[in-house]
Structure formats: C-alpha cells, structure tokens
Amino acid sequence: MFETNYDVVVIGAGPAGLASAIEAxxxxxxxxxxxxxxxxxxxxxxxCIHPGFGLHIFDQELTGPEYAYRFIEQIKPLGIxxxxxxxxxxxxxxxxxxxAVNQEKGICNIGYxxxxxxxxxxxxTRGAIAIPGTRPAGIFTAGTAQRYxxxxxxxxxxxxxxxxxxxxGMIMARRxxxxxxxxxxxxEIMPYLTGLTRNKVQCLDDFDIPLYLKHxxxxxxxxxxxxxxTVSQVDDHLNPIKGTEWDIECxxxxxxxxxxxxxxxxxxxxxxxxxxxxxxxxxxxxxTSVKNIFACGNVLHVNDLxxxxxxxxxxxxxxAGLNAIGKNFLIKKVxxxxxxxxxxxxxxxxxxxxDEMQDVTxxxxxxxxxxxVTLEILSKGQTxxxxxxxxxxxxxxxxxxxxxxxxxxxxHELIVRVAEVKG
Amino acid sequence: xxxxxxxxxxxxxxxxxxxxxxxxxxVLVIDKNExxxxxxxxxxxGIIHTGYDATPGxxxxxxxxxxxxMYDKLARELDVPFIRCGAIxxxxxxxxxxxxxxxFRKAHENGVYDVEMLTAEQARKLEPNIxxxxxxxxxIPRESIIDPFTLVVAYAENAAMNGTKFMLSTKVTDIKVExxxxxxxxxxxxxxxxxxxxxxxxxxxxxIATMVGLCDFKVHPRKGQFYIMDKEVxxxxxxxxxxxxxxxxxxxxxxxxxxxxxLIGPTAEDLEDKEDYVVTREGxxxxxxxxxxxxxxxxxxxxxxQYCGLRPTKTPEGYKxxxxxxxxxxxxxxxxxxxxxxxxxxxxxYVVDILADEGLELKLKKYxxxxxIGITKFNELSWKEKDELIKQxxxxxxxxxxxxxxxxxxxxxxxxxxxxxxxxxAIKRRLRAGAGRCQGGFCGPRVVEILARELNxxxxxxxxxxxxxxILTGPNRLGD
Numbered sequence: 050m051f052e053t054n055y056d057v058v059v060i061g062a063g064p065a066g067l068a069s070a071i072e073a074x075x076x077x078x079x080x081x082x083x084x085x086x087x088x089x090x091x092x093x094x095x096x097c098i099h100p101g102f103g104l105h106i107f108d109q110e111l112t113g114p115e116y117a118y119r120f121i122e123q124i125k126p127l128g129i130x131x132x133x134x135x136x137x138x139x140x141x142x143x144x145x146x147x148x149a150v151n152q153e154k155g156i157c158n159i160g161y162x163x164x165x166x167x168x169x170x171x172x173x174t175r176g177a178i179a180i181p182g183t184r185p186a187g188i189f190t191a192g193t194a195q196r197y198x199x200x201x202x203x204x205x206x207x208x209x210x211x212x213x214x215x216x217x218g219m220i221m222a223r224r225x226x227x228x229x230x231x232x233x234x235x236x237e238i239m240p241y242l243t244g245l246t247r248n249k250v251q252c253l254d255d256f257d258i259p260l261y262l263k264h265x266x267x268x269x270x271x272x273x274x275x276x277x278x279t280v281s282q283v284d285d286h287l288n289p290i291k292g293t294e295w296d297i298e299c300x301x302x303x304x305x306x307x308x309x310x311x312x313x314x315x316x317x318x319x320x321x322x323x324x325x326x327x328x329x330x331x332x333x334x335x336x337t338s339v340k341n342i343f344a345c346g347n348v349l350h351v352n353d354l355x356x357x358x359x360x361x362x363x364x365x366x367x368x369a370g371l372n373a374i375g376k377n378f379l380i381k382k383v384x385x386x387x388x389x390x391x392x393x394x395x396x397x398x399x400x401x402x403x404d405e406m407q408d409v410t411x412x413x414x415x416x417x418x419x420x421x422v423t424l425e426i427l428s429k430g431q432t433x434x435x436x437x438x439x440x441x442x443x444x445x446x447x448x449x450x451x452x453x454x455x456x457x458x459x460x461h462e463l464i465v466r467v468a469e470v471k472g
Numbered sequence: 473x474x475x476x477x478x479x480x481x482x483x484x485x486x487x488x489x490x491x492x493x494x495x496x497x498x499v500l501v502i503d504k505n506e507x508x509x510x511x512x513x514x515x516x517x518g519i520i521h522t523g524y525d526a527t528p529g530x531x532x533x534x535x536x537x538x539x540x541x542m543y544d545k546l547a548r549e550l551d552v553p554f555i556r557c558g559a560i561x562x563x564x565x566x567x568x569x570x571x572x573x574x575x576f577r578k579a580h581e582n583g584v585y586d587v588e589m590l591t592a593e594q595a596r597k598l599e600p601n602i603x604x605x606x607x608x609x610x611x612i613p614r615e616s617i618i619d620p621f622t623l624v625v626a627y628a629e630n631a632a633m634n635g636t637k638f639m640l641s642t643k644v645t646d647i648k649v650e651x652x653x654x655x656x657x658x659x660x661x662x663x664x665x666x667x668x669x670x671x672x673x674x675x676x677x678x679x680i681a682t683m684v685g686l687c688d689f690k691v692h693p694r695k696g697q698f699y700i701m702d703k704e705v706x707x708x709x710x711x712x713x714x715x716x717x718x719x720x721x722x723x724x725x726x727x728x729x730x731x732x733x734x735l736i737g738p739t740a741e742d743l744e745d746k747e748d749y750v751v752t753r754e755g756x757x758x759x760x761x762x763x764x765x766x767x768x769x770x771x772x773x774x775x776x777x778q779y780c781g782l783r784p785t786k787t788p789e790g791y792k793x794x795x796x797x798x799x800x801x802x803x804x805x806x807x808x809x810x811x812x813x814x815x816x817x818x819x820x821x822y823v824v825d826i827l828a829d830e831g832l833e834l835k836l837k838k839y840x841x842x843x844x845i846g847i848t849k850f851n852e853l854s855w856k857e858k859d860e861l862i863k864q865x866x867x868x869x870x871x872x873x874x875x876x877x878x879x880x881x882x883x884x885x886x887x888x889x890x891x892x893x894x895x896x897x898a899i900k901r902r903l904r905a906g907a908g909r910c911q912g913g914f915c916g917p918r919v920v921e922i923l924a925r926e927l928n929x930x931x932x933x934x935x936x937x938x939x940x941x942x943i944l945t946g947p948n949r950l951g952d
Contacts (some may be wrong), residue, residue, distance in 0.1 A: 155862040172910070176875070186936035190913045193912075193917065273937075
C-alpha cells in the first residue's frame with residue numbers, strides 16, 4: 050500500500066479545493082496535496098462553458114474553465130502536489146489519515162495535519178422528489194446533461210421540458226437552444242425563481258422560453274423514451290390542482306430541482322452536519338466539529354456564485370495551513386449564529402472569539418422573496434450590523450460583515466433576521 | 473434440435489434451465505427482453521418467503537415451503553447475497569391482535585412450525601423502531617431477503633456455464649404442433665425444432681398457451697409499487713415488518729434489502745394493460761400511509777427512487793404447473809405470482825420431474841459445475857486485497873459509481889461474462905452502479921462510454937433498458 054504524509058490534504062479540486070490549497074500553501078504549509086477523482090483539475094467548472102464567473106473576484110466575466118484556470122496555473126509554480134483520477138474512500142479522523150484509490154498507486158494511505166473537505170455537491174434526482182409516471186430513457190439531471198453535451202460532445206434529446214428554475218436548468222435551456230434543440234417550458238413549483246434573476250433574463254427571456262411558476266410535473270409518459278410530460282398548477286401548499294393539467298410532448302425531461310452537499314465522506318469522519326445546509330457545521334475559520342478537518346464550497350452549503358466559494362475557501366485554506374504549522378487559537382467565547390425571522394440558514398454556524406479576530410463575513414439565505422428590507426445582526430439585544438436591500442431572494446446568497454472590533458460585543462448567540470419589510 | 477425450449481428468462485425460466493443443465497440434454501432459453509431477469513422477477517420485494525401464510529394444501533404452499541430451506545446452499549453455490557433476517561408480523565390494533573392465533577395456526581398448517589408468538593414488548597425489543605402502538609405479533613424466523621437480480625443472473629450464468637443456450641431479444645411468435653406433439657418454436661429470429669416447450673412466460677403465459685390452443689385461463693397484471701429509501705435513514709430495520717393481512721389486502725411491508733436500502737410497499741392494483749409500469753401519486757401516498765402504521769418515522773423525503781412491478785395474476789388463481797394431456801411436449805408453468813422468486817428453487821426440480829414423466833431422457837452429466845463465482849465485490853475487500861487487485865489490473869483502481877463504489881474493472885468484468893449486460897439498467901442490476909443516491913447522475917455518462925468501448929459500438933446505440941431507450945440522440949453541433 051502506498052503511504053505518504055502531508056501537512057494539508059484537500060479533497061476535491063473544484064473551485065473550493067483549488068483556492069484552499071493555494072491559500073494553505075501561501076500561508077506556510079510545506080506539503081500540500083490536492084486529491085481529485087476526475088482526470089483534470091477544475092471540478093464542475095470544466096463543464097460550465099458559459100460566461101458569468103469572476104465578476105466579483107476578478108472584475109471580469111469569465112467562463113467556467115477560464116475561471117478555474119486562474120487557479121490551476123498557480124498549482125505547479127507553488128509546488129502543490131496533485132493526485133488525479135483518485136477517489137477518496139474513507140477518512141480516519143482518529144489517526145488523521147485518508148484512504149484513496151487510483152490506478153497507478155492502488156490504495157493510497159495518506160496522513161494529514163489538516164484536511165480540507167471540498168467535495169462539492171450532487172444533484173437532486175427524480176426519485177428524491179418522486180415524480181410519478183413511467184421510467185423511460187430521456188430523464189436527466191441538468192448537470193449530467195451538461196456533461197454529456199459540453200464534455201463528451203453528445204446531445205441527449207431534441208425537445209425538452211425543464212423542471213426547476215435552478216441556475217443550471219436555465220443555463221442548460223439556453224445551451225440546448227443554441228444546439229438546435231427546442232426547449233418547450235421551464236416549470237417551477239415555487240411562486241418565485243430559485244436561480245439568479247440574471248439567468249432568467251439571459252437564458253429564458255432572450256430565447257422566448259416560457260417559465261411557469263407555481264407549476265409542477267405530475268406525470269411522465271413513454272415506455273422506452275419520454276414521450277410527454279403532464280404539467281399541473283399547484284396550490285399554496287404545493288399540491289397539484291385537479292383540472293389544471295396539460296400535456297407537453299417532448300423526448301427529454303431535465304431536472305434542476307436542487308443540489309445536495311456531498312457529505313458521505315464527512316459522515317465517515319464523524320463530522321457534525323447541519324440539517325439546514327446538509328453540510329458540516331463550521332466556525333468562522335471553516336473548521337468542522339472534528340479536529341483538523343475544515344470544509345468549504347458547496348460541500349458546506351450550496352452557493353449561487355463561484356466568487357463566494359473562492360472567498361470562503363481562501364479562509365478555509367488559510368486556517369487549514371495555519372493549523373498544519375502548529376498555530377493554536379485560544380478561544381475566549383463562542384457565539385452561535387442563529388437564523389431569525391425570514392432566514393433559512395447561516396454559515397458559519399458559530400463564531401469563536403479569540404484575541405486575534407478579523408472581520409467575519411456571514412453568508413445566509415432568506416426564506417422568501419421581498420423588496421425594500423433591512424437585514425440585521427443582533428446580539429444581547431443590540432444591533433451589531435444593519436444593511437438595506439432593495440430586494441432579497443431565496444435563490445441569491447446574502448452576506449453581511451461583522452467588523453473585528455464589534456466581535457467583542459457578541460454574547461453567546463447572535464441572530465440574523467429580516468427586520469423590516471416596506472411596501 | 474433442442475430437447476427443451478424454455479420460454480421466459482425470469483426467475484422460473486432460469487431456475488429450470490439451471491436444473492436441466494445437470495443433464496446430457498440440449499436446452500435453450502428464449503426471452504423477448506434484452507437481459508435475463510424477466511419482468512416480474514426484477515421488480516419484486518426480494519423476500520424469500522417461508523409460506524407461513526399460503527393457503528394450506530395448495531401446490532403454492534408445498535413449493536414455497538419446500539423452497540425456503542434450499543436457499544442457504546443455493547446462495548452459497550451461486551454467490552448470491554442472501555440474509556436470513558426474519559420477519560415480524562405486527563398487530564397494531566386490537567382487531568388485528570385478535571387475528572394472530574388464527575395466523576399462527578395457519579403457519580402450522582403449512583408446515584411452518586418455527587413461528588413464535590410475540591408480546592408487544594418482545595416485538596419492540598426485536599425491532600426498536602416499530603410503532604409504539606404495536607399490540608403483539610408473530611415472529612417468523614426464516615423469512616429472508618435475497619438480491620433477486622443477482623439470483624436470476626446467477627441461475628442463468630450457471631446454466632450457461634453448464635451448456636444451456638440463451639436467445640435474448642427474441643420474441644416467440646408461434647409454436648408448431650404436429651400430430652398432437654410440439655415440434656417447433658417460431659420466433660422473430662427463426663424456427664427452433666424441439667421435443668419439449670416449457671412455458672415460463674409470466675405475464676405472457678396465456679399468450680404462449682394460446683399458441684398451442686390450450687388457454688383456459690387469463691393472466692392480468694397486479695401492480696405493486698415500491699419506494700426504495702436512502703441507506704442512512706434514522707429508522708432502519710433489521711427484520712421484515714409485515715402487517716396483519718385483511719380481507720382486502722395482504723398489506724404493505726417494510727423490508728431491509730441485502731444492499732442496505734429499506735424497501736416499502738407494495739400496492740396491489742388489478743390492471744388490464746401488461747405494459748402499465750406507471751408509478752402513481754395515489755399509490756405512493758397509500759404506501760406511506762400504510763407503512764407508517766408499522767414504522768411511524770418513515771418519510772417520503774428519504775426515498776431515493778420508486779418503481780413498480782407487475783405480478784402475473786392468473787384467473788382462476790393458483791399455481792398450475794403441469795404437462796398438457798392434449799399437446800404432448802408442452803409444459804405450462806402458470807399462476808405463479810408474487811411467491812415466484814421464492815418458489816423458483818423448488819419449481820425447477822418439480823418441472824424436471826414432469827419432463828421425466830413425459831419421457832424426456834435424463835442422463836446426469838459426468839461433470840456439472842454447481843458453483844458460480846460472482847463479479848468481484850470490490851467494496852467487500854480489505855485495503856490490502858484492494859491494493860493487490862489494482863496492481864494486477866489497474867481498472868479496479870478507477871471508481872465509476874461513487875455512491876456504491878463500483879470500479880471500471882467490475883463493469884468490464886460484468887460485460888464479458890456469459891450473459892453480459894448490454895444496457896445501463898442491466899449494469900445497474902448486476903453491480904448497483906446507478907442504484908445509489910445520485911441514481912446514475914455521476915456514473916451514467918461514464919458507464920455509457922465503457923459499454924460503447926467494450927462492445928465496440930457507437931455510444932448513441934447504448935440504451936437504458938432496450939431498443940428505443942437510447943440515452944443519446946447524436947453528436948452535438950461541434951461533433952457534426
């Protein structure tokens with residue numbers, strides 16, 4: 050068995066893994082290893098050939114591969130080691146080792162001082178949402194279809210219906226249209242868009258693709274290949290309304306019905322997960338409940354913008370690097386971050402107050418769309434921070450900063466809430 | 473010239489084929505599907521029943537009761553996942569509780585004497601997640617679970633290893649009878665001369681019987697819908713949980729599977745259409761509501777997929793396995809419905825006896841290989857064994873299905889076995905690639921590539937389950 054040891058091991062070389070590995074190295078970790086199951090670096094960005102990445106980080110609109118390349122090109126010069134085509138099978142957090150497998154080395158047993166979980170997420174399936182009907186070919190998650198088309202060079206259908214207004218679904222609606230396919234409808238069960246508004250404008254409106262909010266698919270027909278789907282309006286409890294159904298003939302149904310952080314390995318390492326994010330519970334250093342294990346990116350919570358992933362992953366990489374070179378933090382106090390009115394979840398879930406505080410950015414999602422609101426962070430009955438927003442949307446991540454100077458004022462809890470809704 | 477042609481490659485057809493492969497005869501199995509596994513055999517509950525609740529005195533009771541003890545040896549010989557997990561028949565109302573003594577006696581009448589009455593406390597101790605409403609129950613220790621896909625593949629592979637021929641994707645269109653004797657089976661791929669025909673066509677046994685003019689029965693499908701749950705639900709069970717049957721229905725059960733996913737269902741819906749593989753909102757709702765009586769924590773949110781199967785239900789009901797008196801050489805295996813996978817082990821021998829009675833000369837082969845070694849179980853190997861395997865063949869170091877940890881080596885191995893998988897579903901049934909949480913989202917594109925490469929065909933020809941279910945529609949514009 051191949052055995053080796055590293056200061057920092059990063060699982061997954063998508064945007065989160067790349068940024069955290071680079072940061073860990075820059076902060077002084079000597080030996081940094083990226084473990085990636087695919088044959089190339091970049092993760093899912095490789096198949097995201099559309100533009101829209103990097104506006105916040107690079108002030109430029111890049112495609113997915115271009116965005117990934119900004120990081121990939123630093124890996125070699127920085128002396129970060131890479132294991133490609135390598136799947137991590139297990140994490141033994143009691144003795145700080147991972148077990149991975151690849152074709153050349155066989156089973157690799159790799160020790161770490163810090164481990165960064167950056168495995169990303171997977172797509173919710175038809176089975177998870179129990180769409181009734183037959184089980185023919187022609188039902189794909191949007192990301193799988195994107196891989197077939199953009200990576201393998203194949204089309205997966207001619208006439209499409211897309212369920213879910215997530216970003217990948219809308220982006221695929223445009224991509225399929227450009228490939229000469231007909232996208233007949235995007236169907237969304239919620240009364241609002243679940244992806245970014247800019248994607249609706251650029252991917253649906255510009256191509257005259259109809260969007261049906263408050264609708265869902267109640268039946269799939271076809272024995273061998275999808276022949277049609279039945280669309281129905283839903284009521285306020287998301288139940289289909291009898292009598293509102295109609296059929297759309299199509300040969301393919303794409304699903305863009307949510308992403309789920311991929312935490313099978315985290316579970317094996319006994320990392321505590323949040324039922325709200327389905328990812329690890331972390332502090333502001335992106336450290337999980339298990340010693341020496343950090344997490345960042347979509348494994349932690351599903352992000353809308355890769356730029357946010359980069360910022361968060363730099364934090365994780367920085368502290369994973371510091372942890373590996375023996376840096377300890379004396380914790381004076383812990384403040385739990387609790388979602389208040391109108392908030393679904395907050396990351397990080399806890400702030401550990403030390404003598405060396407820096408500003409902390411809280412990332413959170415709201416429960417419902419609203420206009421002209423004030424977002425507030427409260428602790429011990431005092432307002433720590435306030436921010437006005439013209440509109441908020443569950444599909445778009447919100448963030449607010451707590452200044453280092455304000456952190457001493459925190460109690461054992463802090464609450465983020467949507468404070469005022471005007472008009 | 474064949475000695476025996478078996479129509480249908482489900483559990484019954486393949487079990488009979490394996491039993492016949494012990495003798496010096498020529499046997500051919502024909503099936504319309506592209507893979508073995510039939511229709512009903514690949515979408516059932518995977519339970520090996522004891523026969524405790526059969527109608528005493530029937531052929532079904534005899535064969536199911538006889539078959540259950542055969543599975544320890546059979547599973548070992550054929551390398552099939554099989555667990556003697558036991559079942560709890562749980563009464564959750566006073567009315568149901570009153571019925572237990574009667575069910576207990578019925579088990580005895582069927583010759584199943586190892587059942588035990590349970591108090592509520594004993595039931596809860598055996599299965600802590602059971603409903604607090606449980607009033608008592610019956611423990612049936614030999615109710616067991618098997619991987620039904622692997623069972624059928626194993627019967628077929630072992631039969632093939634011992635000389636049985638298979639013609640898949642072949643539809644029987646007629647059976648020729650001359651002078652009161654079966655002479656030929658006509659298919660869409662040509663005619664096959666044979667001495668005997670065994671009709672093990674499940675849902676289609678009536679249509680095959682009609683070809684020899686012997687159809688005094690009808691087969692209709694009785695649909696059973698199921699949910700498959702995630703492996704990591706907080707209310708997992710180790711034993712099968714059975715409801716007390718009512719006048720109207722045997723009820724819906726919760727069962728562990730050999731792969732660790734809980735199964736809940738089935739519905740029982742009598743239909744006309746033999747192709748009605750439609751999962752319905754109403755059916756799924758009914759399953760959750762019924763199973764919650766036994767297992768209150770069960771939630772549709774934890775499902776990874778749903779499916780349905782069609783039990784071939786004969787009118788009049790009941791097993792009928794016999795040689796025709798009117799047409800010599802024709803043996804019908806009819807009326808075998810939800811207990812078919814269980815009974816297959818016993819039905820095989822029963823049919824061989826009938827063939828012998830009808831004059832088929834059975835001479836034992838000098839050498840019969842009873843053992844079939846399954847596809848490498850990468851997941852079950854130690855780190856050291858995995859490492860050594862990869863050194864021998866690096867393809868085992870390439871994980872294709874991340875949810876169930878299936879490697880490229882295993883997929884290639886499967887494709888080149890005697891009855892190799894040709895579709896995504898056939899791969900899934902043998903290896904579970906695509907049967908996990910992400911339902912093939914990750915491995916699907918990779919399995920398509922491997923199938924195309926190994927079979928040396930264009931990726932566009934790879935199907936989900938049969939012709940017409942191709943995954944890809946052609947190259948994208950760059951590929952034109």
